[in-house]
Amino acid sequence: MAKDSRQIEGGLFPRKVVPVLIPMPAERAYSYALPEGVEAGPGQIVQVPLGPRLVAGIVWDGEADQVNPDKLREVTQVFDCPPVNEPMRRFIDWVSAYTLSPPGLVARMALRAPAAFDPEPMIDALRLTETRPERLTAARERVLEQAGDGLAWSKSGLAHAAGVTPSVIDGLFAQGVFEPVKLPPPPVVPDPDPDYQPAVLEDGQAEAADALRATVAKSGFGVTLLDGVTGSGKTEVYFEAIAEAVRAGRQVLILLPEISLTAQFLDRFHDRFGARPAEWHSELAPRMREKVWRQVTEGRVSVVAGARSALFLPFHDLGLIIVDEEHDPAYKQEDRVFYNARDMAVVRARLAQIPVVLASATPSIESRVNAQQGRYSHLLLPGRYADAGLPDLKLVDLRRYPPARGGFLSPLLLRAMAETLERKEQSLLFLNRRGYAPLTLCRVCGHRFECPDCSSWLVEHRFRGQLQCHHCGHNEPTPQACPSCGALDHLTPCGPGIERIAEEADKHFPDARVIVLSSDMAGGTRRLRIELEAIAKGEADIVIGTQLVAKGHNFPLMTLVGVVDADLGLSNGDPRAAERTYQLLSQVTGRAGRSGRKSLGLIQTYQPQHPVMQALASGEPEAFYERETDERSRAMLPPFGRLASVIVSAATRPEAETHARALRAAAPAAPGIMVLGPAEAPLALIRGRYRFRLLVHGERGRDMQGFIRAMLAQGPKARGSVQVQVDIDPQSFL
DNA sequence: AGCACGCCGACT
């Protein structure tokens, strides 16, 4: 540690100076002096003055920067909190370097629990003494009997158990019948029991479970891709890996896309382990958040199920990471620190030398390539349980069976819906488009409603009487007359949204109970949960929904799934469009058929020959995946040779200037510049053909090549410094 | 990230 000598109150005192990572975007740890007699090693969470405020930071490794002694301030408090361990600190450094984010911002993600750095307060409790009350009433007798077990009770708990009011206990306490004791705060969740209710596994599953158990028992770093169709028992299989880690007394992290973190999942865990896992996600109440954080650092919580941010919890002794639905784009964070939690989970596992399991029914291309190349082990589960067959998937060629004029549902789909209704079973219509119509125009003058802020089309929301921009959130009431030519009642909706499909379903089946589900539904998540429960209980006949019906929730009575427009999303220029469409439609159609009844999926398309449609209809995605892998590696790895390519983060205004300068600095040195977002980088990395210098990340869906060209043309107006990351070698973590 | 400082429009 650096020594700093300076005059204090007339004497020369050497002061220990430590580097402290502050939860703020500084490029380096700041230096703080330790007060006389105070020790704080790397990982210790401390409180330090920063400008006018006091903030929590982490004592970092290495020498503290030499800093102007006049500026040097003192650590104000060393929290009574377990230090952030070495692998976690290396993880923070790694993520910072890889994402080009200041380490402080990454550290901040690990410290997102404002008041958790002080120990949880002990709980006040009462224990019976030898003293007995002078007068014994019936109520007092009940209390004495109840507390006679010699254990400590909380006042309210005891009162409740004995069926008396707390004042009875106050009276006894006053007479010395009870003494006050302090109890450690209760755990947020009871310990899971690895042997509570092991699933009965079939041959293929048992084999996979054994393999995973062996991996966990052996410990050490390794990635396993657990690959099996919806309903093949992936969850049951990785639960066995979790059981093994819990038996070994180590902590487990289960990452889920936020939307999949449902009561259903937690209940399944409970059924297997006799207790729920601790939860970690953005909607957790602050008080609970702190408790979970604290107990995770102390190692008192053994299993956490969480959204991507849970990856930054400072576990005491992490022994296993599961990434469920590893292909899910929700693992990408595109805010401040840009990262893909699935990739960072692999890195965290590598640094902690523990196994990680990536599970999916529709693995991402990059994970499949990793598995094929032997970098990941690959466990392929056989099909569904016998009593939960996959739906029979059929393509509906819209050129041959077109919908009636003004409609979007083909006669084939309508007939299947009628039959499903007759059998008193449920239908699901899937269309990934909110609102009534994606485009509104005036039939008189051709005026199209455009967003004044971002120039995308305004989407009509008829239920709300609004035109909305799905890009920036702008909205305005739907006018009666055309704002351009003034013609009344000539505004025409073009194309379908789920509201319009609901209208069409209503028209054909006026007696059916129709429920529309989308993320912008009035009433928020609570209302959504209620609706989902109602559907599960059979209180709807036809469910019409967007993407959100694809995930997490099972609909046991659903025997028909109709995909209204399977082609939607295939033509948006995203190199992942086909892969995403395949994954989404597999998931959606997988919602049906869990009831054990015969079930059907009808996929409406104008392109029945498209590889995505063929893969869906045949149930054999291999050829599709092979083709996609080739396509994508061609599209994303242009033949630049072994280039130094350019990686930058974010694309907001201040950064864009910095990027421009970074690009100009890098361009002369590079034989070519390849522009990829961090989320696209992994495929390039695993192909191992390139060394990266900088990573340019554009906004979602943006033309990256165009973006970089535009920035180069614009030239540098940059100020400040450019952070250049040299040679991130993929082999260093995979 | 916060928070202060510093220059240009609508108002007590």
Next chain:
DNA sequence: GTCGGCGTGCTC
């Protein structure tokens, strides 16, 4: 003449 918009800069 001020109050206040957020653009820019700084924090050991």
